[in-house]
Amino acid sequence: MARPRPSPTKVKTVAENRRARYEYAFEDVYDAGIVLTGTEVKALRSGEGNIAESYAEVKNGEIWLVNAHIPEWSHGNRFNHEPRRVRKLLLTQREITKLHGAVARQGMTLVPLSVYFNERGKAKMELALAKGRKLHDKRAHEKEKDWKREQGRLLRERG
Numbered sequence: 665m666a667r668p669r670p671s672p673t674k675v676k677t678v679a680e681n682r683r684a685r686y687e688y689a690f691e692d693v694y695d696a697g698i699v700l701t702g703t704e705v706k707a708l709r710s711g712e713g714n715i716a717e718s719y720a721e722v723k724n725g726e727i728w729l730v731n732a733h734i735p736e737w738s739h740g741n742r743f744n745h746e747p748r749r750v751r752k753l754l755l756t757q758r759e760i761t762k763l764h765g766a767v768a769r770q771g772m773t774l775v776p777l778s779v780y781f782n783e784r785g786k787a788k789m790e791l792a793l794a795k796g797r798k799l800h801d802k803r804a805h806e807k808e809k810d811w812k813r814e815q816g817r818l819l820r821e822r823g
Contacts, residue, residue: 674780678787679713684775686802688794691772694763696789697754698729698779701745703737708787710737713779720753720774720791722764727753729776729789753789766793 700708707713718732729751736744755763766772777790797805 673783674778675783675785677778677780678708678711679715679779681715681718681775681777683716684777684792684794686805687797688773688775688792689797689801689805690775690792690794691766692793693777694755694759694791694793696727696791698787698789699752699754700734700787703740703743703745704734705787706739707734707737707745708779709781715776715779715789718776720776722760722767722774725760725764727755727760727763727774727791729753732776732779753791755791763793771795 712735714733718729720727720729722728731748732751733747734745735747763774767774773794773796775792775794777792779787779789782788
């Protein structure tokens, strides 16, 4: 029987995809390692990077991050990296198989939620298996969120 993974400790969040929480309904959230070059790590450590328009896809039994923007490092030389290159994500084989099945059969999407550094200094990505929300679902979700906020306000006021 597999042991549950401990929840990750985010030391420094570099990039976050806040729009994804509105656009998608999440099924599962995974933590994946990212294969990066040296200048990419240095650019991320300086707080640069954008994953707002990025997504992940399964190719040849591997997960790849597409369209994530990590700008060139300012002190890099001719060996600096390509800002929008495709990057490999590191997951266990069981997780990759599960994600591939969900994307292929159920029409789900792999959405990057955030890029962060863990307590060991490794760059990680929070990756969600998600289903896109329709317009009426977005409205209902927004209404429910507003009602919960209002409930909290009322409870605080009354004691």
